[in-house]
Amino acid sequence: MKILFVSPGSGDGYFCGNCYRDNLLVQALHRAGHDVTVIPLYLPLRFMGQHAGDAPVFFPATTFYVEQKSHRRMPRWVRRMLDSAPALRIAAARSGTTSAAGMEEMTLSMIEGNDTAFRRHVDELIQWLHTMPRPDIIHLSSSLLMAVAQPLKEALGIPVVCSLQDEEVWIDTLEPDCARRAWQAIADGARHVDHFVTSSHYYADIVRRRLPSLPPPTVIYPGVDISRYQPADSKTGSPDFPTIGFFYRMNELDGLDILADAFVILKKRNTIPGLQLRVGGGYMPTERKFLAGIRKTLRPYADDVIFDDSYTWNRHFEFYRQISVLSVPLRFGEGIGLYLCEAFAAGRPAVEPESGSFPEIMGDAGVTYRPGTPDALADALEHLLSSDELMSRCSAAARRLSHERYNDTLTAEQLIQLYESSLQSDLLTC
Numbered sequence: 100m101k102i103l104f105v106s107p108g109s110g111d112g113y114f115c116g117n118c119y120r121d122n123l124l125v126q127a128l129h130r131a132g133h134d135v136t137v138i139p140l141y142l143p144l145r146f147m148g149q150h151a152g153d154a155p156v157f158f159p160a161t162t163f164y165v166e167q168k169s170h171r172r173m174p175r176w177v178r179r180m181l182d183s184a185p186a187l188r189i190a191a192a193r194s195g196t197t198s199a200a201g202m203e204e205m206t207l208s209m210i211e212g213n214d215t216a217f218r219r220h221v222d223e224l225i226q227w228l229h230t231m232p233r234p235d236i237i238h239l240s241s242s243l244l245m246a247v248a249q250p251l252k253e254a255l256g257i258p259v260v261c262s263l264q265d266e267e268v269w270i271d272t273l274e275p276d277c278a279r280r281a282w283q284a285i286a287d288g289a290r291h292v293d294h295f296v297t298s299s300h301y302y303a304d305i306v307r308r309r310l311p312s313l314p315p316p317t318v319i320y321p322g323v324d325i326s327r328y329q330p331a332d333s334k335t336g337s338p339d340f341p342t343i344g345f346f347y348r349m350n351e352l353d354g355l356d357i358l359a360d361a362f363v364i365l366k367k368r369n370t371i372p373g374l375q376l377r378v379g380g381g382y383m384p385t386e387r388k389f390l391a392g393i394r395k396t397l398r399p400y401a402d403d404v405i406f407d408d409s410y411t412w413n414r415h416f417e418f419y420r421q422i423s424v425l426s427v428p429l430r431f432g433e434g435i436g437l438y439l440c441e442a443f444a445a446g447r448p449a450v451e452p453e454s455g456s457f458p459e460i461m462g463d464a465g466v467t468y469r470p471g472t473p474d475a476l477a478d479a480l481e482h483l484l485s486s487d488e489l490m491s492r493c494s495a496a497a498r499r500l501s502h503e504r505y506n507d508t509l510t511a512e513q514l515i516q517l518y519e520s521s522l523q524s525d526l527l528t529c
Contacts, residue, residue, distance in 0.1 A: 100133045100134070100235050100236070100515065100518060101133075101134045101136070101232065101233070101234040101235045101236075102128060102133055102134065102135045102136070102234060102235065102236055102238060102518070103136050103138060103228070103234040103236070103237045103238070103251075103255075104121070104124070104125055104128075104135055104136065104137045104138065104238045104240070105137075105138045105140065105237065105238065105239050105240060105244060105247060105251075106118070106121040106125075106137060106138070106139060106140065106240040107139075107140040107141045107142070107240065107241070107243075107244070108139050108140065108141050108142030108143055108156070117240070117241065117264060117265060119437055120240075120262075120264070120298070120321055120435075120437055121240045123321055123322065123323060123437070123507060123510070124238075124321070124510065124514065125137055126324070126507070127322060127324075127507035127508070127510045127511040127514070128511050128514060128515075130324070130507065130508075130511065131508070131511035131512070131515070133511075133515070136154065136231070136234065137154060138154050138157060138224070139154060139155075139156050139157070140156070140157055140158045140244070141156070141158055141159065141160040141163070142156065142159075142160055143156055154227075155227070157220060157223065157224045157227075158209070158220045158221075158224075163205060163208075163216065163220060166216040203273055203274065203277050206243065206269070206270075206273065206277070206281065207277060207280060207281060207284070208246070209243060209244055209245070209246055209247070210242075210243060210244075210245045210246055210280075210281050210284040210285060210288070211246055211280065211284045212245075212246025212247070212249070212250070212288075213246075217246060221246075221247060221250045221251075222250075224247075224251075225250060225251070225254045228251075228254065228255065229254075233255060233257070234255065234257060235257060235518070235522065236257055236258050236259075236260060236518045236521060236522065237251050237252070237255065237257060237258070237259045237260070238259075238260045238261075238262070238518075239259065239260070239261040239262065239292075240262050241261070241262060241263070241264070241266060242261055242262075242263055242266055242285045242288075242295075243266055243269065243270075244261075245261070245284060245285050245288035245289075245292075246284070246288065248261065248288055248291040248292055249288065249291040252291050258293040258294070258518075258521035258522055258524070259291060259292050259293055259521075260292070260293060260294045260295075260296060260517060260518065260521055261292045261294075261295050261296070262295075262296050262297065262298075263295055263296070263297040263302065263306050263316055263434075264297055264298050264302055264434035264435070265302075265433060265434050266285075267305065267309060268431060270282065282309060282310065285310060285313075286310050286312050286313065289310070289312070289313050289314075293521040293524060294314075294316075294317060294517055294520065294521050295313060295314065295315075295316035295317070296316055296317045296318075296319050296514075296517060297316040297317070297318055297319075297434060298318070298319070298320060298321055298434045298435040298456075299318060299320070299434050299435045299456040299459055299460060300318055300459060301432070301434065301435075301455060301456035301459050302434035302435070302456065303315065303316050303318055305432075305434075317517055319510060319513045319514060319517065320435070320440075320460075320504050320505055320509075320510065321435060321437060321440055321505065321507075321510055322440065322504075322505045322506045322507035322508065322509055322510035322511075323437075323440050323441055323444050323501075323505060323506075323507055324507050325444045325501055325502065325506060325507075327416045327444075328416050328419055328420065328441065328444035328445040329444075329445070337423065338375075338421050338422060338423060339373075340373035340374070340375050341371055341372075341373060341374050341375070341423045341424075341484050342374075342375040342376070342377050342421065342422045342423045342424075343358070343362060343374070343375070343376050343377070343422065343423070343424055343425075343426055343480060343484075344376075344377045344378075344379070344418065344419070344421070344422030344423075344424065344425045344426070344442070344447070345358050345376070345377070345378045345379070345380070345425075345426060345427055346378075346379045346380045346415070346418055346419070346425065346427065346438045346441070346442075347380045347427045347429075347436075347438055348380050348381065348382060348383075348386075349378060349380055349381065349382040349386060349389075349390055349393075350382065350383075350386050350389060351389055351430070352429070352430050352431060353427060353429055353430070354427065354428035354429050354430055355378065355389075355393060356389070356392070356393060356396070357428040357430075357473050357476060358376075358426055358427075358428055358473075358476065359376075359393050359396045359397055360396065360473035361426075361428075361473040361474075361476040361477040361480060362374075362376045362397065362400070362404075362477075363396060363397065363399070363400065364473060364474060364477040365477050365480060365481060366399075366400045366403070368477075368481070370481055370485060371481065371484050371485060373403075374403065374484070375403045375404070375405065376397070376400075376403065376404045376405070377404075377405045377407070377418070377421060377422055378404070378405070378406050378407065379406075379407035379414070379418045380407075381408075381409070394406075415441055416441075416445075419441055419442050419444070419445035419447055420445055422442075422447055423447065423484065423490075424447060424448055424449065424450060424465075424480065424483060424484060424490075425438060425439070425442040425447055425448070425449045425450075425465075426449065426450045426451065426476065426480060427449075427451065428451065428452055428470065428476055429451075429452065429454075429455065431455070432454055432455030432456065433455050433456060434455075434456055435456050435460055436451075436456070436457070436460065439451075439457075439460050439461065439464075439505075440460075440501070440505035442497065443464055443497035443498065443500050443501040443505060444501045444505070446494045446497055446498045446501075447494065447497060448464050448465040448466075448483065448490065448493035448494055448496070448497050449461055449464065449465035449466075449497075450465055450466045450467075450468065450476065450479045450480050450483055451465065451467055451468075452467065452468065452469075452470035453467040453468060453469055453470065454470055462496060462500055463492070463493065463496040464493055464494075464496040464497035464499075464500050465483070465493050465497070466479045466482060466483045466489075466493070467479070
């Protein structure tokens with residue numbers, strides 16, 4: 100099957116859950132033998148390698164942002180300068196905000212599609228697609244790209260599938276009127292989408308509450324290539340000392356400070372000899388002050404803390420082999436944490452808040468706790484790490500979930516079934 104996958108880039112200096120989810124979907128489909136062309140929006144998608152190698156960046160963040168702010172078309176020579184590889188690298192280095200403040204025009208443009216800048220850029224995308232072999236189906240990685248659905252569907256005459264995950268994290272930072280417009284535009288644009296898909300039943304429930312007019316999305320859990328997380332040597336399957344791992348963007352929203360405080364509490368209790376903390380996932384320059392505070396908190400135990408400061412997506416595999424348990428105490432309800440799927444592939448259990456999708460995603464592969472204080476997290480970590488029997492049971496459940504649910508072979512099979520259903524429905528309505 101020929102699949103056109105439309106995905107926004109976000110730079111490559113930190114772990115972006117939605118970007119990595121897109122990468123996993125593309126890689127799973129490719130490994131299953133399907134022809135996937137990735138269309139990058141805003142910024143290059145470096146981690147997708149060959150799948151995005153031939154496609155230019157459409158709606159480039161540099162030009163599109165300036166046009167939205169100035170409400171005028173840029174001269175061709177200015178566009179060439181703004182859309183050059185060096186300019187996009189600079190934009191990528193400064194990307195990564197979790198707030199839509201200052202980008203209201205771009206956000207609404209990509210959801211509503213009513214302005215001249217959007218129409219000009221989508222026309223450029225369509226012109227390029229007409230030079231390529233016709234795909235069988237279009238997959239939009241987010242409803243934040245809803246305005247693209249209608250023009251692509253009309254131009255190519257093929258079904259559109261759209262993923263839903265964590266849109267509210269972005270939309271809810273807009274001004275109330277802008278947020279209302281965004282949700283309404285997603286609901287209105289849904290008539291141009293043949294199927295919606297999401298990553299957990301938890302998020303499907305959010306969609307039903309936020310967008311009651313949408314047809315129920317199909318739940319397809321993301322999967323990883325399990326073989327990449329297995330140690331080459333069975334004797335090196337566990338770290339030398341009990342090690343708590345944090346792998347996500349190193350910021351306050353993702354709860355790194357909560358885990359740092361919990362680690363200090365555990366070190367003071369001294370009930371888990373040799374306890375260490377490993378932190379990975381990268382960060383943006385705006386988080387340096389926050390990280391300086393984290394390092395200050397951990398300074399008394401600096402010898403037992405490892406920061407993997409430089410982020411590259413292919414280092415995920417090694418990271419999970421170097422920890423005993425994963426903990427990412429988010430301050431928001433996430434559709435699914437891919438770090439859990441990766442930890443389970445390595446046979447590592449997790450300790451997470453009893454919120455969001457965590458209870459659904461974890462099952463018996465770890466321990467949940469009532470969020471609120473570092474003490475509650477410390478108690479849960481101590482409970483797991485102090486019991487060999489519990490660790491063994493949770494690790495076995497993690498491996499089982501990895502094979503039976505978070506396996507990229509299963510993900511690809513279920514996606515193809517969804518695509519084929521969309522194609523069949525499209526034929527029946529023709």
